[in-house]
Amino acid sequence: MKGSTRFFTIGLVAAWYSSNIGVLLLNKYLLSNYGFKYPIFLTMCHMIACSLFSYVAIAWLKVVPLQTIRSRVQFFKISALSFIFCVSVVFGNVSLRYLPVSFNQAIGATTPFFTAVFAYLMTFKREAWLTYLTLVPVVTGVIIASGGEPSFHLFGFIICIAATAARALKSVLQGILLSSEGEKLNSMNLLLYMAPMAVFFLLPATLIMEKNVIGITVALARDDVKIIWYLLFNSALAYFVNLTNFLVTKHTSALTLQFVLS
Template sequence: MTACSLFSYIAIVWMKMVPMQTIRSRVQLMKISALSLVFCGSVVNGNVSLRYLPVSFNQEIGATTPFFTAVFAYLMTLKREAWLTYVTLILVVTGVGEPSFHLFGFIVCVAATAARALKSVLQGILLSSEGEKLNSMNLLLYKAPIAVVLLLPATLYME
């Protein structure tokens, strides 16, 4: 995240790849902070789940991210998918199974997967909402330093 912050700053300020955008309101800053927090939750929970679950099972659960994305998109933006999409997602979710099951590992892995999906929805809102629209490079510029600050305690504790 530190490298993302640095490189996005270089790309915006020095290389002028996209125009610099400023944070326009406290609400926009809170949305970016929430996005960073959700991102950090997905990273921490994903790493913790690997302590309890095999990587293969972790990947199986991660394959359910589109299901959570569709649910969060509907709950937050009322965006509906085609009925065939929901049927397909049910098939993906019900295909998950693993003999080396650990309940805590499963819970944190599902939390990480849900957080990844929520991050996608929040990011989509910040990239497209008319009043607070940021381009992806500027969003990364503001999100990454917040994520560094939020991940630092977990990194120091876990690593």
């Protein structure tokens, strides 16, 4: 059983890693190379897809039993997770407009550092001293790389750091929601509730900050219908990324996830 569990976890990590790279590259292509400069709308498309696929998987296909939200406190925790998740993804997408993918990923390597800090602040959980020591060269390396990066952009760097910190905070809070006995939700139900809340946060931001994005997207589709297929495929892949991310966190821990994926 232990061997099977180990291979299952490795498979989840591989699935998350490959799909995450796919979404990252496609986001970079759309936001930078293709010229579709609407990161908030793109993130909202991701969350709409997550809402629809989660509902189909649970309500229609009965992949897992439907779990209900048990308390107001649990509702606010999921809302906070949704908001933090929106910040991490939107900021990450914005940073791709200013930084190359390689440098973006290098900054993302500091996620374990932020995860360890937030895990201690929120759960008072201390890792082994060796774990903390391994974070020092990672953070130092990113600082050195930032100074020598020819494509360095200060605003993009700050936004990417903020996205990394938000991603770490989301992982810690996500781990709490998935493991707390009184408020335990399986990964698919958590995504089912989280995604529509994220759409609720993103919709007004899109309307205010990215005006007429729907009309612009329709106009682009008339000239090049491939933009629709890009958005549909990207959104479906984003659902798979989030699902496997939750599953890996459930079967390991927030800090382990960030160490493996950084």
